[in-house]
Amino acid sequence: MYTSSVTRITGLASGLDTESVVKKLMDVERIPLNQLKQKQQKQTWLLDTYRQLNTDILAFRNTTLFNMKLSGTYNTSNVTSSLSNSISGNTTGSAIQGTYSVAVKQLAGSASFTGNNVQLDKTKTLGEQGKLSQDTTFSIQVTDPADPNKVKIASIQIAATDKISDVISKINSAVDGTTQKSLGLQAFYDATLQQFTIRTKATGEAAKIDLSGNTSQESLDLLNNLGIDTSNPVATGKNTHIVFDGKDITNLSTNNTTIMGINFSFKSTTGVDSSGNPVASTVTVTRDIDAEVNNIKDLVEKYNSIIDRLNKLVTEQVYRDYQPLLEEQKADMSEKQIEKWEEKAKGGLLRNDSILTGVLNKMRGIMNSVVSTGSSYNSLSSIGIGSKSYQDRGKLYVDEAKLHEAIQNDPDAVQKIFSQIGATDSGTNGLVNQLSDEMQTAITQLTKKAGLTGNAELDQSNIGRLLARIQNDINRQTDRLFRKEDQYYKQFTEMEKAVAKFSSQSSWLYQQSGGF
Known part of the structure; x- marks a missing residue:
């Protein structure tokens, strides 16, 4: 691995296998460098793990938790039309349940x-x-x-x-x-x-x-x-002309509009009856509890995914006998062997990690807290969501029948449990808002610890700076090894010269003594 500018005399006079001796000496000298490389690899694995966690938590916060703050996630409704070939619709979060009469006299053109x-x-x-x-x-x-x-x-x-x-x-x-x-x-x-x-x-x-x-x-x-x-x-062109609950509306320039929180799509006129009066479609808006249950189940599923991953990382077994492989070690192993070895070597890197255990404890505490909703439905357990055993380590399960019943009895309270805006210390802040704040704190901590994906060259995170120092140490050790190898070869060269000189003198003396 190391080259020298010194002309090497490899045992011509002494008969020693100089190359082999120097290699063994250098193997000992390389121990500090190998330890640095292994440390570098471990820190790189840590960096990648932290950053992936950061990405996953950010996605959980910006997608799942954000959606659970929206009223449309809870005020889910179904829209049915008696003349579905002429009129169809879906609801926004502000749709009002009820039955409406809608006639289409003219489509926009x-x-x-x-x-x-x-x-x-x-x-x-x-x-x-x-x-x-x-x-x-x-x-x-x-x-x-x-x-x-x-x-x-x-x-x-x-x-x-x-x-x-x-x-x-x-x-x-x-x-x-x-x-x-x-x-x-x-x-x-x-x-x-x-x-x-x-x-x-x-x-x-x-x-x-x-x-x-x-x-x-x-x-x-x-x-x-x-x-x-x-x-x-x-x-x-032409405007759409409809009659909504007996009221003429003629100022619509398209065949799509929102009325009473219902997104209408007009596809054809509804015609007239035998008396020449416009035929109306009966449009009915009903609450879709199953859709709301599914939205809440999706939150629990995504939450459990984060919890399971964090629990695995902080409790993973450490295999101290399995250190990161060096390149020369990998050369003697198959890809499958390398994969299995590195799986062990990566084990327990984040065992009892302070950031992750802190996030876990906060998340569990939030999901077990009570929110002041003005109702008996004021916690996850009250609506059928909770852990089955302490061995679940915070994982949640959903009793769909109990959740469905809670939404049926008090939909506003269920929504408040998740998305009510208030203060955490007064018990009025919804669980989703509390989780979102905690996820932002975790993102900040993880970014400080390991930076963000894509900023390696300018990474000023804790691990990023540590990796830079390790690389500097590796460079210094590499330079030291070049010098050390040259030193060994110089020493052996001098030894070979001395042995050759001694042999020459001995031969002369022998010749002289033989002359007498």
Whole structure:
């Protein structure tokens, strides 16, 4: 692993296996470096574990707990319509239970021009079909209900060499000459129906298409050849017209609206009866207790997932005989052996960790606390949620029948247990709010301890700074080993020279003594 600039004499005079001797000496010298590398690996595993926990807790706080603060999580309802082909709906959190009468007299429509009996060959140009004798400018003005005070105007160049597909593409991509914003048009040609249509994407009576700007004979001929009546050059859209509980509503520009907390979708008119009166659909809003139960069960499931993971980490067995493997050790092992070894080596890294045990104790305490709701339903245990044994280490179970009964009897109290806004020290703060605050505290502590994923280069967390110091120590140890190896080889080189010199002198003396 280490190289030296010194010319090595490997036992020529002494007969020693110098390479082997130096290697054994260096194995001893490398012990501090190997310990540093193992320490570095352990801290890296810790860093990764803390950061993954941080990510999971953040997701729990920002998704599950956030959703459990919303009124719609508890005020769940079903919407049924007696004329579901004409009217459908779903509820928001503010929907009021009851029965409503809704008739649809007119659906919202876009402003449109439709040309019928238009025979076009899609493979031929307009000129070839006699639809346009020479190039022309097609002018169009559009008013969008979203901004009725601003008219968008486009001048579209239509050539005799264009096919109908080119005309359609130019209309659909047309933009206002000043703002460069889309006109919001849809043009299409149906060969089966022999029908050419231009319409606004927006609906409502404020939607408008104005073709009066086409005054040249060529542009008028083009419109006429596409079946569009130029004698009435302005088309307007239509508003939805409904009757809700006997009240006429005519100011809806789309076929989707929210009334009484119900998101309505109008799909067709409901017609009239034999007397000419509008037929009404009976729309019924009922409480959906099962949906609320499922939402609460989802919270408990996600909570248990966090609890189980933390419990596993703080109670995991430590295998002190299994230290992180060095690269030279891995070289002699299979991937399966490495995997099993490292599973043991990672065991117990966070056993009795102060941050995790603190989070666990806080979470358990919160979920066992009482919330002042003004009702006997004031804790999880009162609505059928609790642990079965101290061996569960805080894991919760849901008695669905008891929870369903609690929601049926006092839905407001059940909601308050979770999402009531108040002060924790006065017992008025809901459990979800308390958990959310505790999760934020845990996130802050974990970030201070291990930083966040993706900021390794600038990591100033406790472990991040420790890893930087370990790396510096590894660099120093590596440099020391290079110097130490060179030193050993120099010493052996000097020894070999001395042995060679001694052998030479002995040989001379022997020769001299033999001469006498």
